[in-house]
Every structure is written in C-alpha cells, then in structure tokens.
Amino acid sequence: MEVRCHHCGYAFQVTGDIFVVNRERADLVCPACQRSLQVVNPKLATFRSGSTEKKLSSITSAVADDGRLLRLPEDQEVCLKVLEGEERGTVYPVTKPRITIGRSNVDITVNDPMVSRVHCALEISDEGVLLRDLESANGTRVDNQPISAAVLRNGAAFRIGNHVFQLVISPKKP
Numbered sequence: 001m002e003v004r005c006h007h008c009g010y011a012f013q014v015t016g017d018i019f020v021v022n023r024e025r026a027d028l029v030c031p032a033c034q035r036s037l038q039v040v041n042p043k044l045a046t047f048r049s050g051s052t053e054k055k056l057s058s059i060t061s062a063v064a065d066d067g068r069l070l071r072l073p074e075d076q077e078v079c080l081k082v083l084e085g086e087e088r089g090t091v092y093p094v095t096k097p098r099i100t101i102g103r104s105n106v107d108i109t110v111n112d113p114m115v116s117r118v119h120c121a122l123e124i125s126d127e128g129v130l131l132r133d134l135e136s137a138n139g140t141r142v143d144n145q146p147i148s149a150a151v152l153r154n155g156a157a158f159r160i161g162n163h164v165f166q167l168v169i170s171p172k173k174p
C-alpha cells in the first residue's frame with residue numbers, strides 16, 4: 001500500500017502486512033523526514049466510518065423481499081468474524097439489518113475466486129439471523145451442507161468459497 005507522510009507529504013510504498021502486530025494501526029517512520037507516522041488500517045477505517053454513518057441516521061430497519069421487517073437488535077452487537085480465508089482474523093461489525101457478502105458491490109467484500117460477486121446475505125430480524133444464499137455459483141454451506149436459507153445461532157459458522165465466517169452476537173457495551 002502507499003503511505004503519505006502527513007508531516008512532509010512524502011509518499012512511499014510499504015510492502016507486506018504492516019497490520020500483523022496491531023490490526024487497527026501501525027507505527028512507521030517516514031524515510032524522508034524521519035518523523036514517526038501512524039497508519040490506520042484502511043479496511044477497518046472503512047467499516048468504522050460505515051458504522052458512524054449508521055449511528056447518525058436512525059434507520060436501522062428495512063423490509064426483506066418477502067415482506068418481513070428486518071432490524072438490528074437494540075441491546076446487542078452483531079459481528080461477523082472471519083475464521084478461515086485471506087481475511088482471517090477480520091471482524092466486521094454488522095451495521096445494517098441486511099448485509100450482502102461477495103466479491104463486488106456488496107457490504108462485505110471477500111477477495112476469493114470461489115466466491116460469487118453477490119454471494120449471500122444476512123438478514124437480521126426479531127426472529128433471529130437468517131443466512132440466505134443468493135444463487136451463488138459454489139454455494140453457501142452450514143455444517144458442510146449447502147443451504148438456500150438457514151437460521152444462524154450465535155457462534156454458528158458458514159462457508160463461502162475458501163472463507164469461513166462466524167456469527168458473533170454480544171451484549172452492547174454501555
């Protein structure tokens with residue numbers, strides 16, 4: 001990735017994963033002015049700004065294709081944790097009652113050739129969390145079984161391509 005020094009404006013390339021030690025930020029030294037820089041992981045920054053936007057607008061509900069009312073729980077935080085795949089270790093906060101996962105034009109982008117462009121969706125309602133396959137080429141699997149739709153319990157995992165996601169629901173911090 002390219003990093004631009006905010007002291008002197010010098011732009012330079014950083015190779016490798018600089019967010020290995022800390023997923024949120026990395027400390028670097030500018031090769032031009034030798035001053036220290038803090039670089040924020042762009043992946044996490046994207047999601048942080050996404051959730052900030054969500055807090056500003058009070059729209060946390062939506063209507064599913066089948067007419068069900070979708071909404072995020074008020075007192076719980078819903079996250080998707082990547083257990084396997086290139087994005088392993090990444091935690092995506094779910095900030096909308098319906099999110100899509102796939103390779104492009106989705107809420108969670110997965111860099112995986114086995115994953116369809118729009119692969120699956122997660123729909124959150126008062127009844128629980130529904131995982132829906134969106135006619136993906138390689139399918140969505142829960143307990144190794146291909147599903148078209150499945151209710152996910154807290155801690156349940158599902159596989160798309162080479163990626164395994166785990167649903168993590170926890171009480172909202174006050």
Ligand SMILES: [Zn+2]
Nearest residue numbers: 005008030033
């Ligand atoms: Zn500099």
